[in-house]
């Protein structure tokens with residue numbers, strides 16, 4: 001058989017086994033890999049596979065060693081779960097990704113594609129030759145007599161992209177979609193939001209390990225995206241410092257004590273001399289105060305952009321969303337209802353992801369839904 005024919009046959013087989021729509025969502029976090037894959041079960045959308053793989057490379061590992069370690073963990077997971085789908089959607093965030101809302105003179109999509117680098121350069125704080133650019137047209141408008149279009153511009157450093165591609169390809173996957181963490185969440189939002197109109201915008205806080213992705217969605221469209229470098233690791237570090245504890249102990253203390261919000265609980269802790277619980281809560285609230293200040297900044301920015309804007313609710317996700325009493329504490333500080341996301345709650349089929357892990361799957365679920373939009 002000629003190579004071409006063999007390839008065709010292999011592709012046909014792959015499509016037969018996996019279905020042409022299948023895609024695996026892989027969220028590569030600094031603390032854990034989150035993997036999600038949806039599929040049809042008796043005519044219903046179901047979570048076919050999922051994985052939460054904690055990454056624990058040696059503390060002194062070089063970036064190359066860390067990469068090799070992540071590839072091995074991902075590959076081992078795919079083999080263990082028997083995941084055959086290769087097509088993968090992934091997402092980026094952090095320091096090497098820039099999202100800007102820019103009004104350009106009205107051009108056709110192909111005109112903008114052709115001139116993107118020149119048009120985008122003034123808005124991108126990196127060397128334009130070192131980034132991959134993407135854009136999405138949000139709306140067309142007329143401003144001061146000029147026809148314009150509102151676009152979301154995304155620039156990601158090429159070295160970050162190629163590092164991600166190396167991990168996925170190294171594990172035998174075929175990356176087909178690269179998104180931004182916060183934008184991937186739009187797909188989950190869309191599924192969860194019923195037909196009822198919302199009261200004000202939704203503020204998403206994906207509080208992970210190294211970064212918190214903040215986004216504000218208005219009727220499902222992301223209007224503000226920001227990454228804040230206060231997250232789970234900042235909390236652990238604050239506890240380590242306050243108690244001269246090692247990382248593992250501080251991590252344990254963070255998870256077991258969380259925040260004391262209830263005045264009666266606080267009083268009891270004081271009377272019983274629970275120094276550690278009180279100290280941990282204090283260290284955490286100190287860090288959360290800084291996060292709240294950043295949230296206020298973004299909310300003020302959003303509210304200043306147009307009349308009749310309001311934030312109706314805050315939805316937490318990411319591993320740190322499970323921090324004891326965090327949602328209660330934030331609701332008190334920000335004076336808005338706060339809930340914790342279950343990105344699988346739209347499924348009619350049962351899901352066996354433990355409740356304490358589900359909020360960490362926001363991005364992975366959003367990515368896995370990318371190609372399943374027409375499946376409902």
Ligand SMILES: Nc1ncnc2c1ncn2[C@@H]1O[C@H](COP(=O)(O)OP(=O)(O)OP(=O)(O)O)[C@@H](O)[C@H]1O
Pocket residue numbers: 028029030031032033207208209210211212231232233251254255317318319320321322323324356360
């Ligand atoms: N029950 C819990 N209470 C408090 N924190 C928790 C709990 N469970 C997990 N975490 C924290 O959640 C964080 C990991 O969350 P997540 O998996 O969302 O991070 P990540 O996506 O890998 O990181 P990033 O996107 O920031 O690189 C860790 O800092 C961990 O300590």
Ligand SMILES: [Mg+2]
Pocket residue numbers: 027028029030208209318
């Ligand atoms: Mg993350």
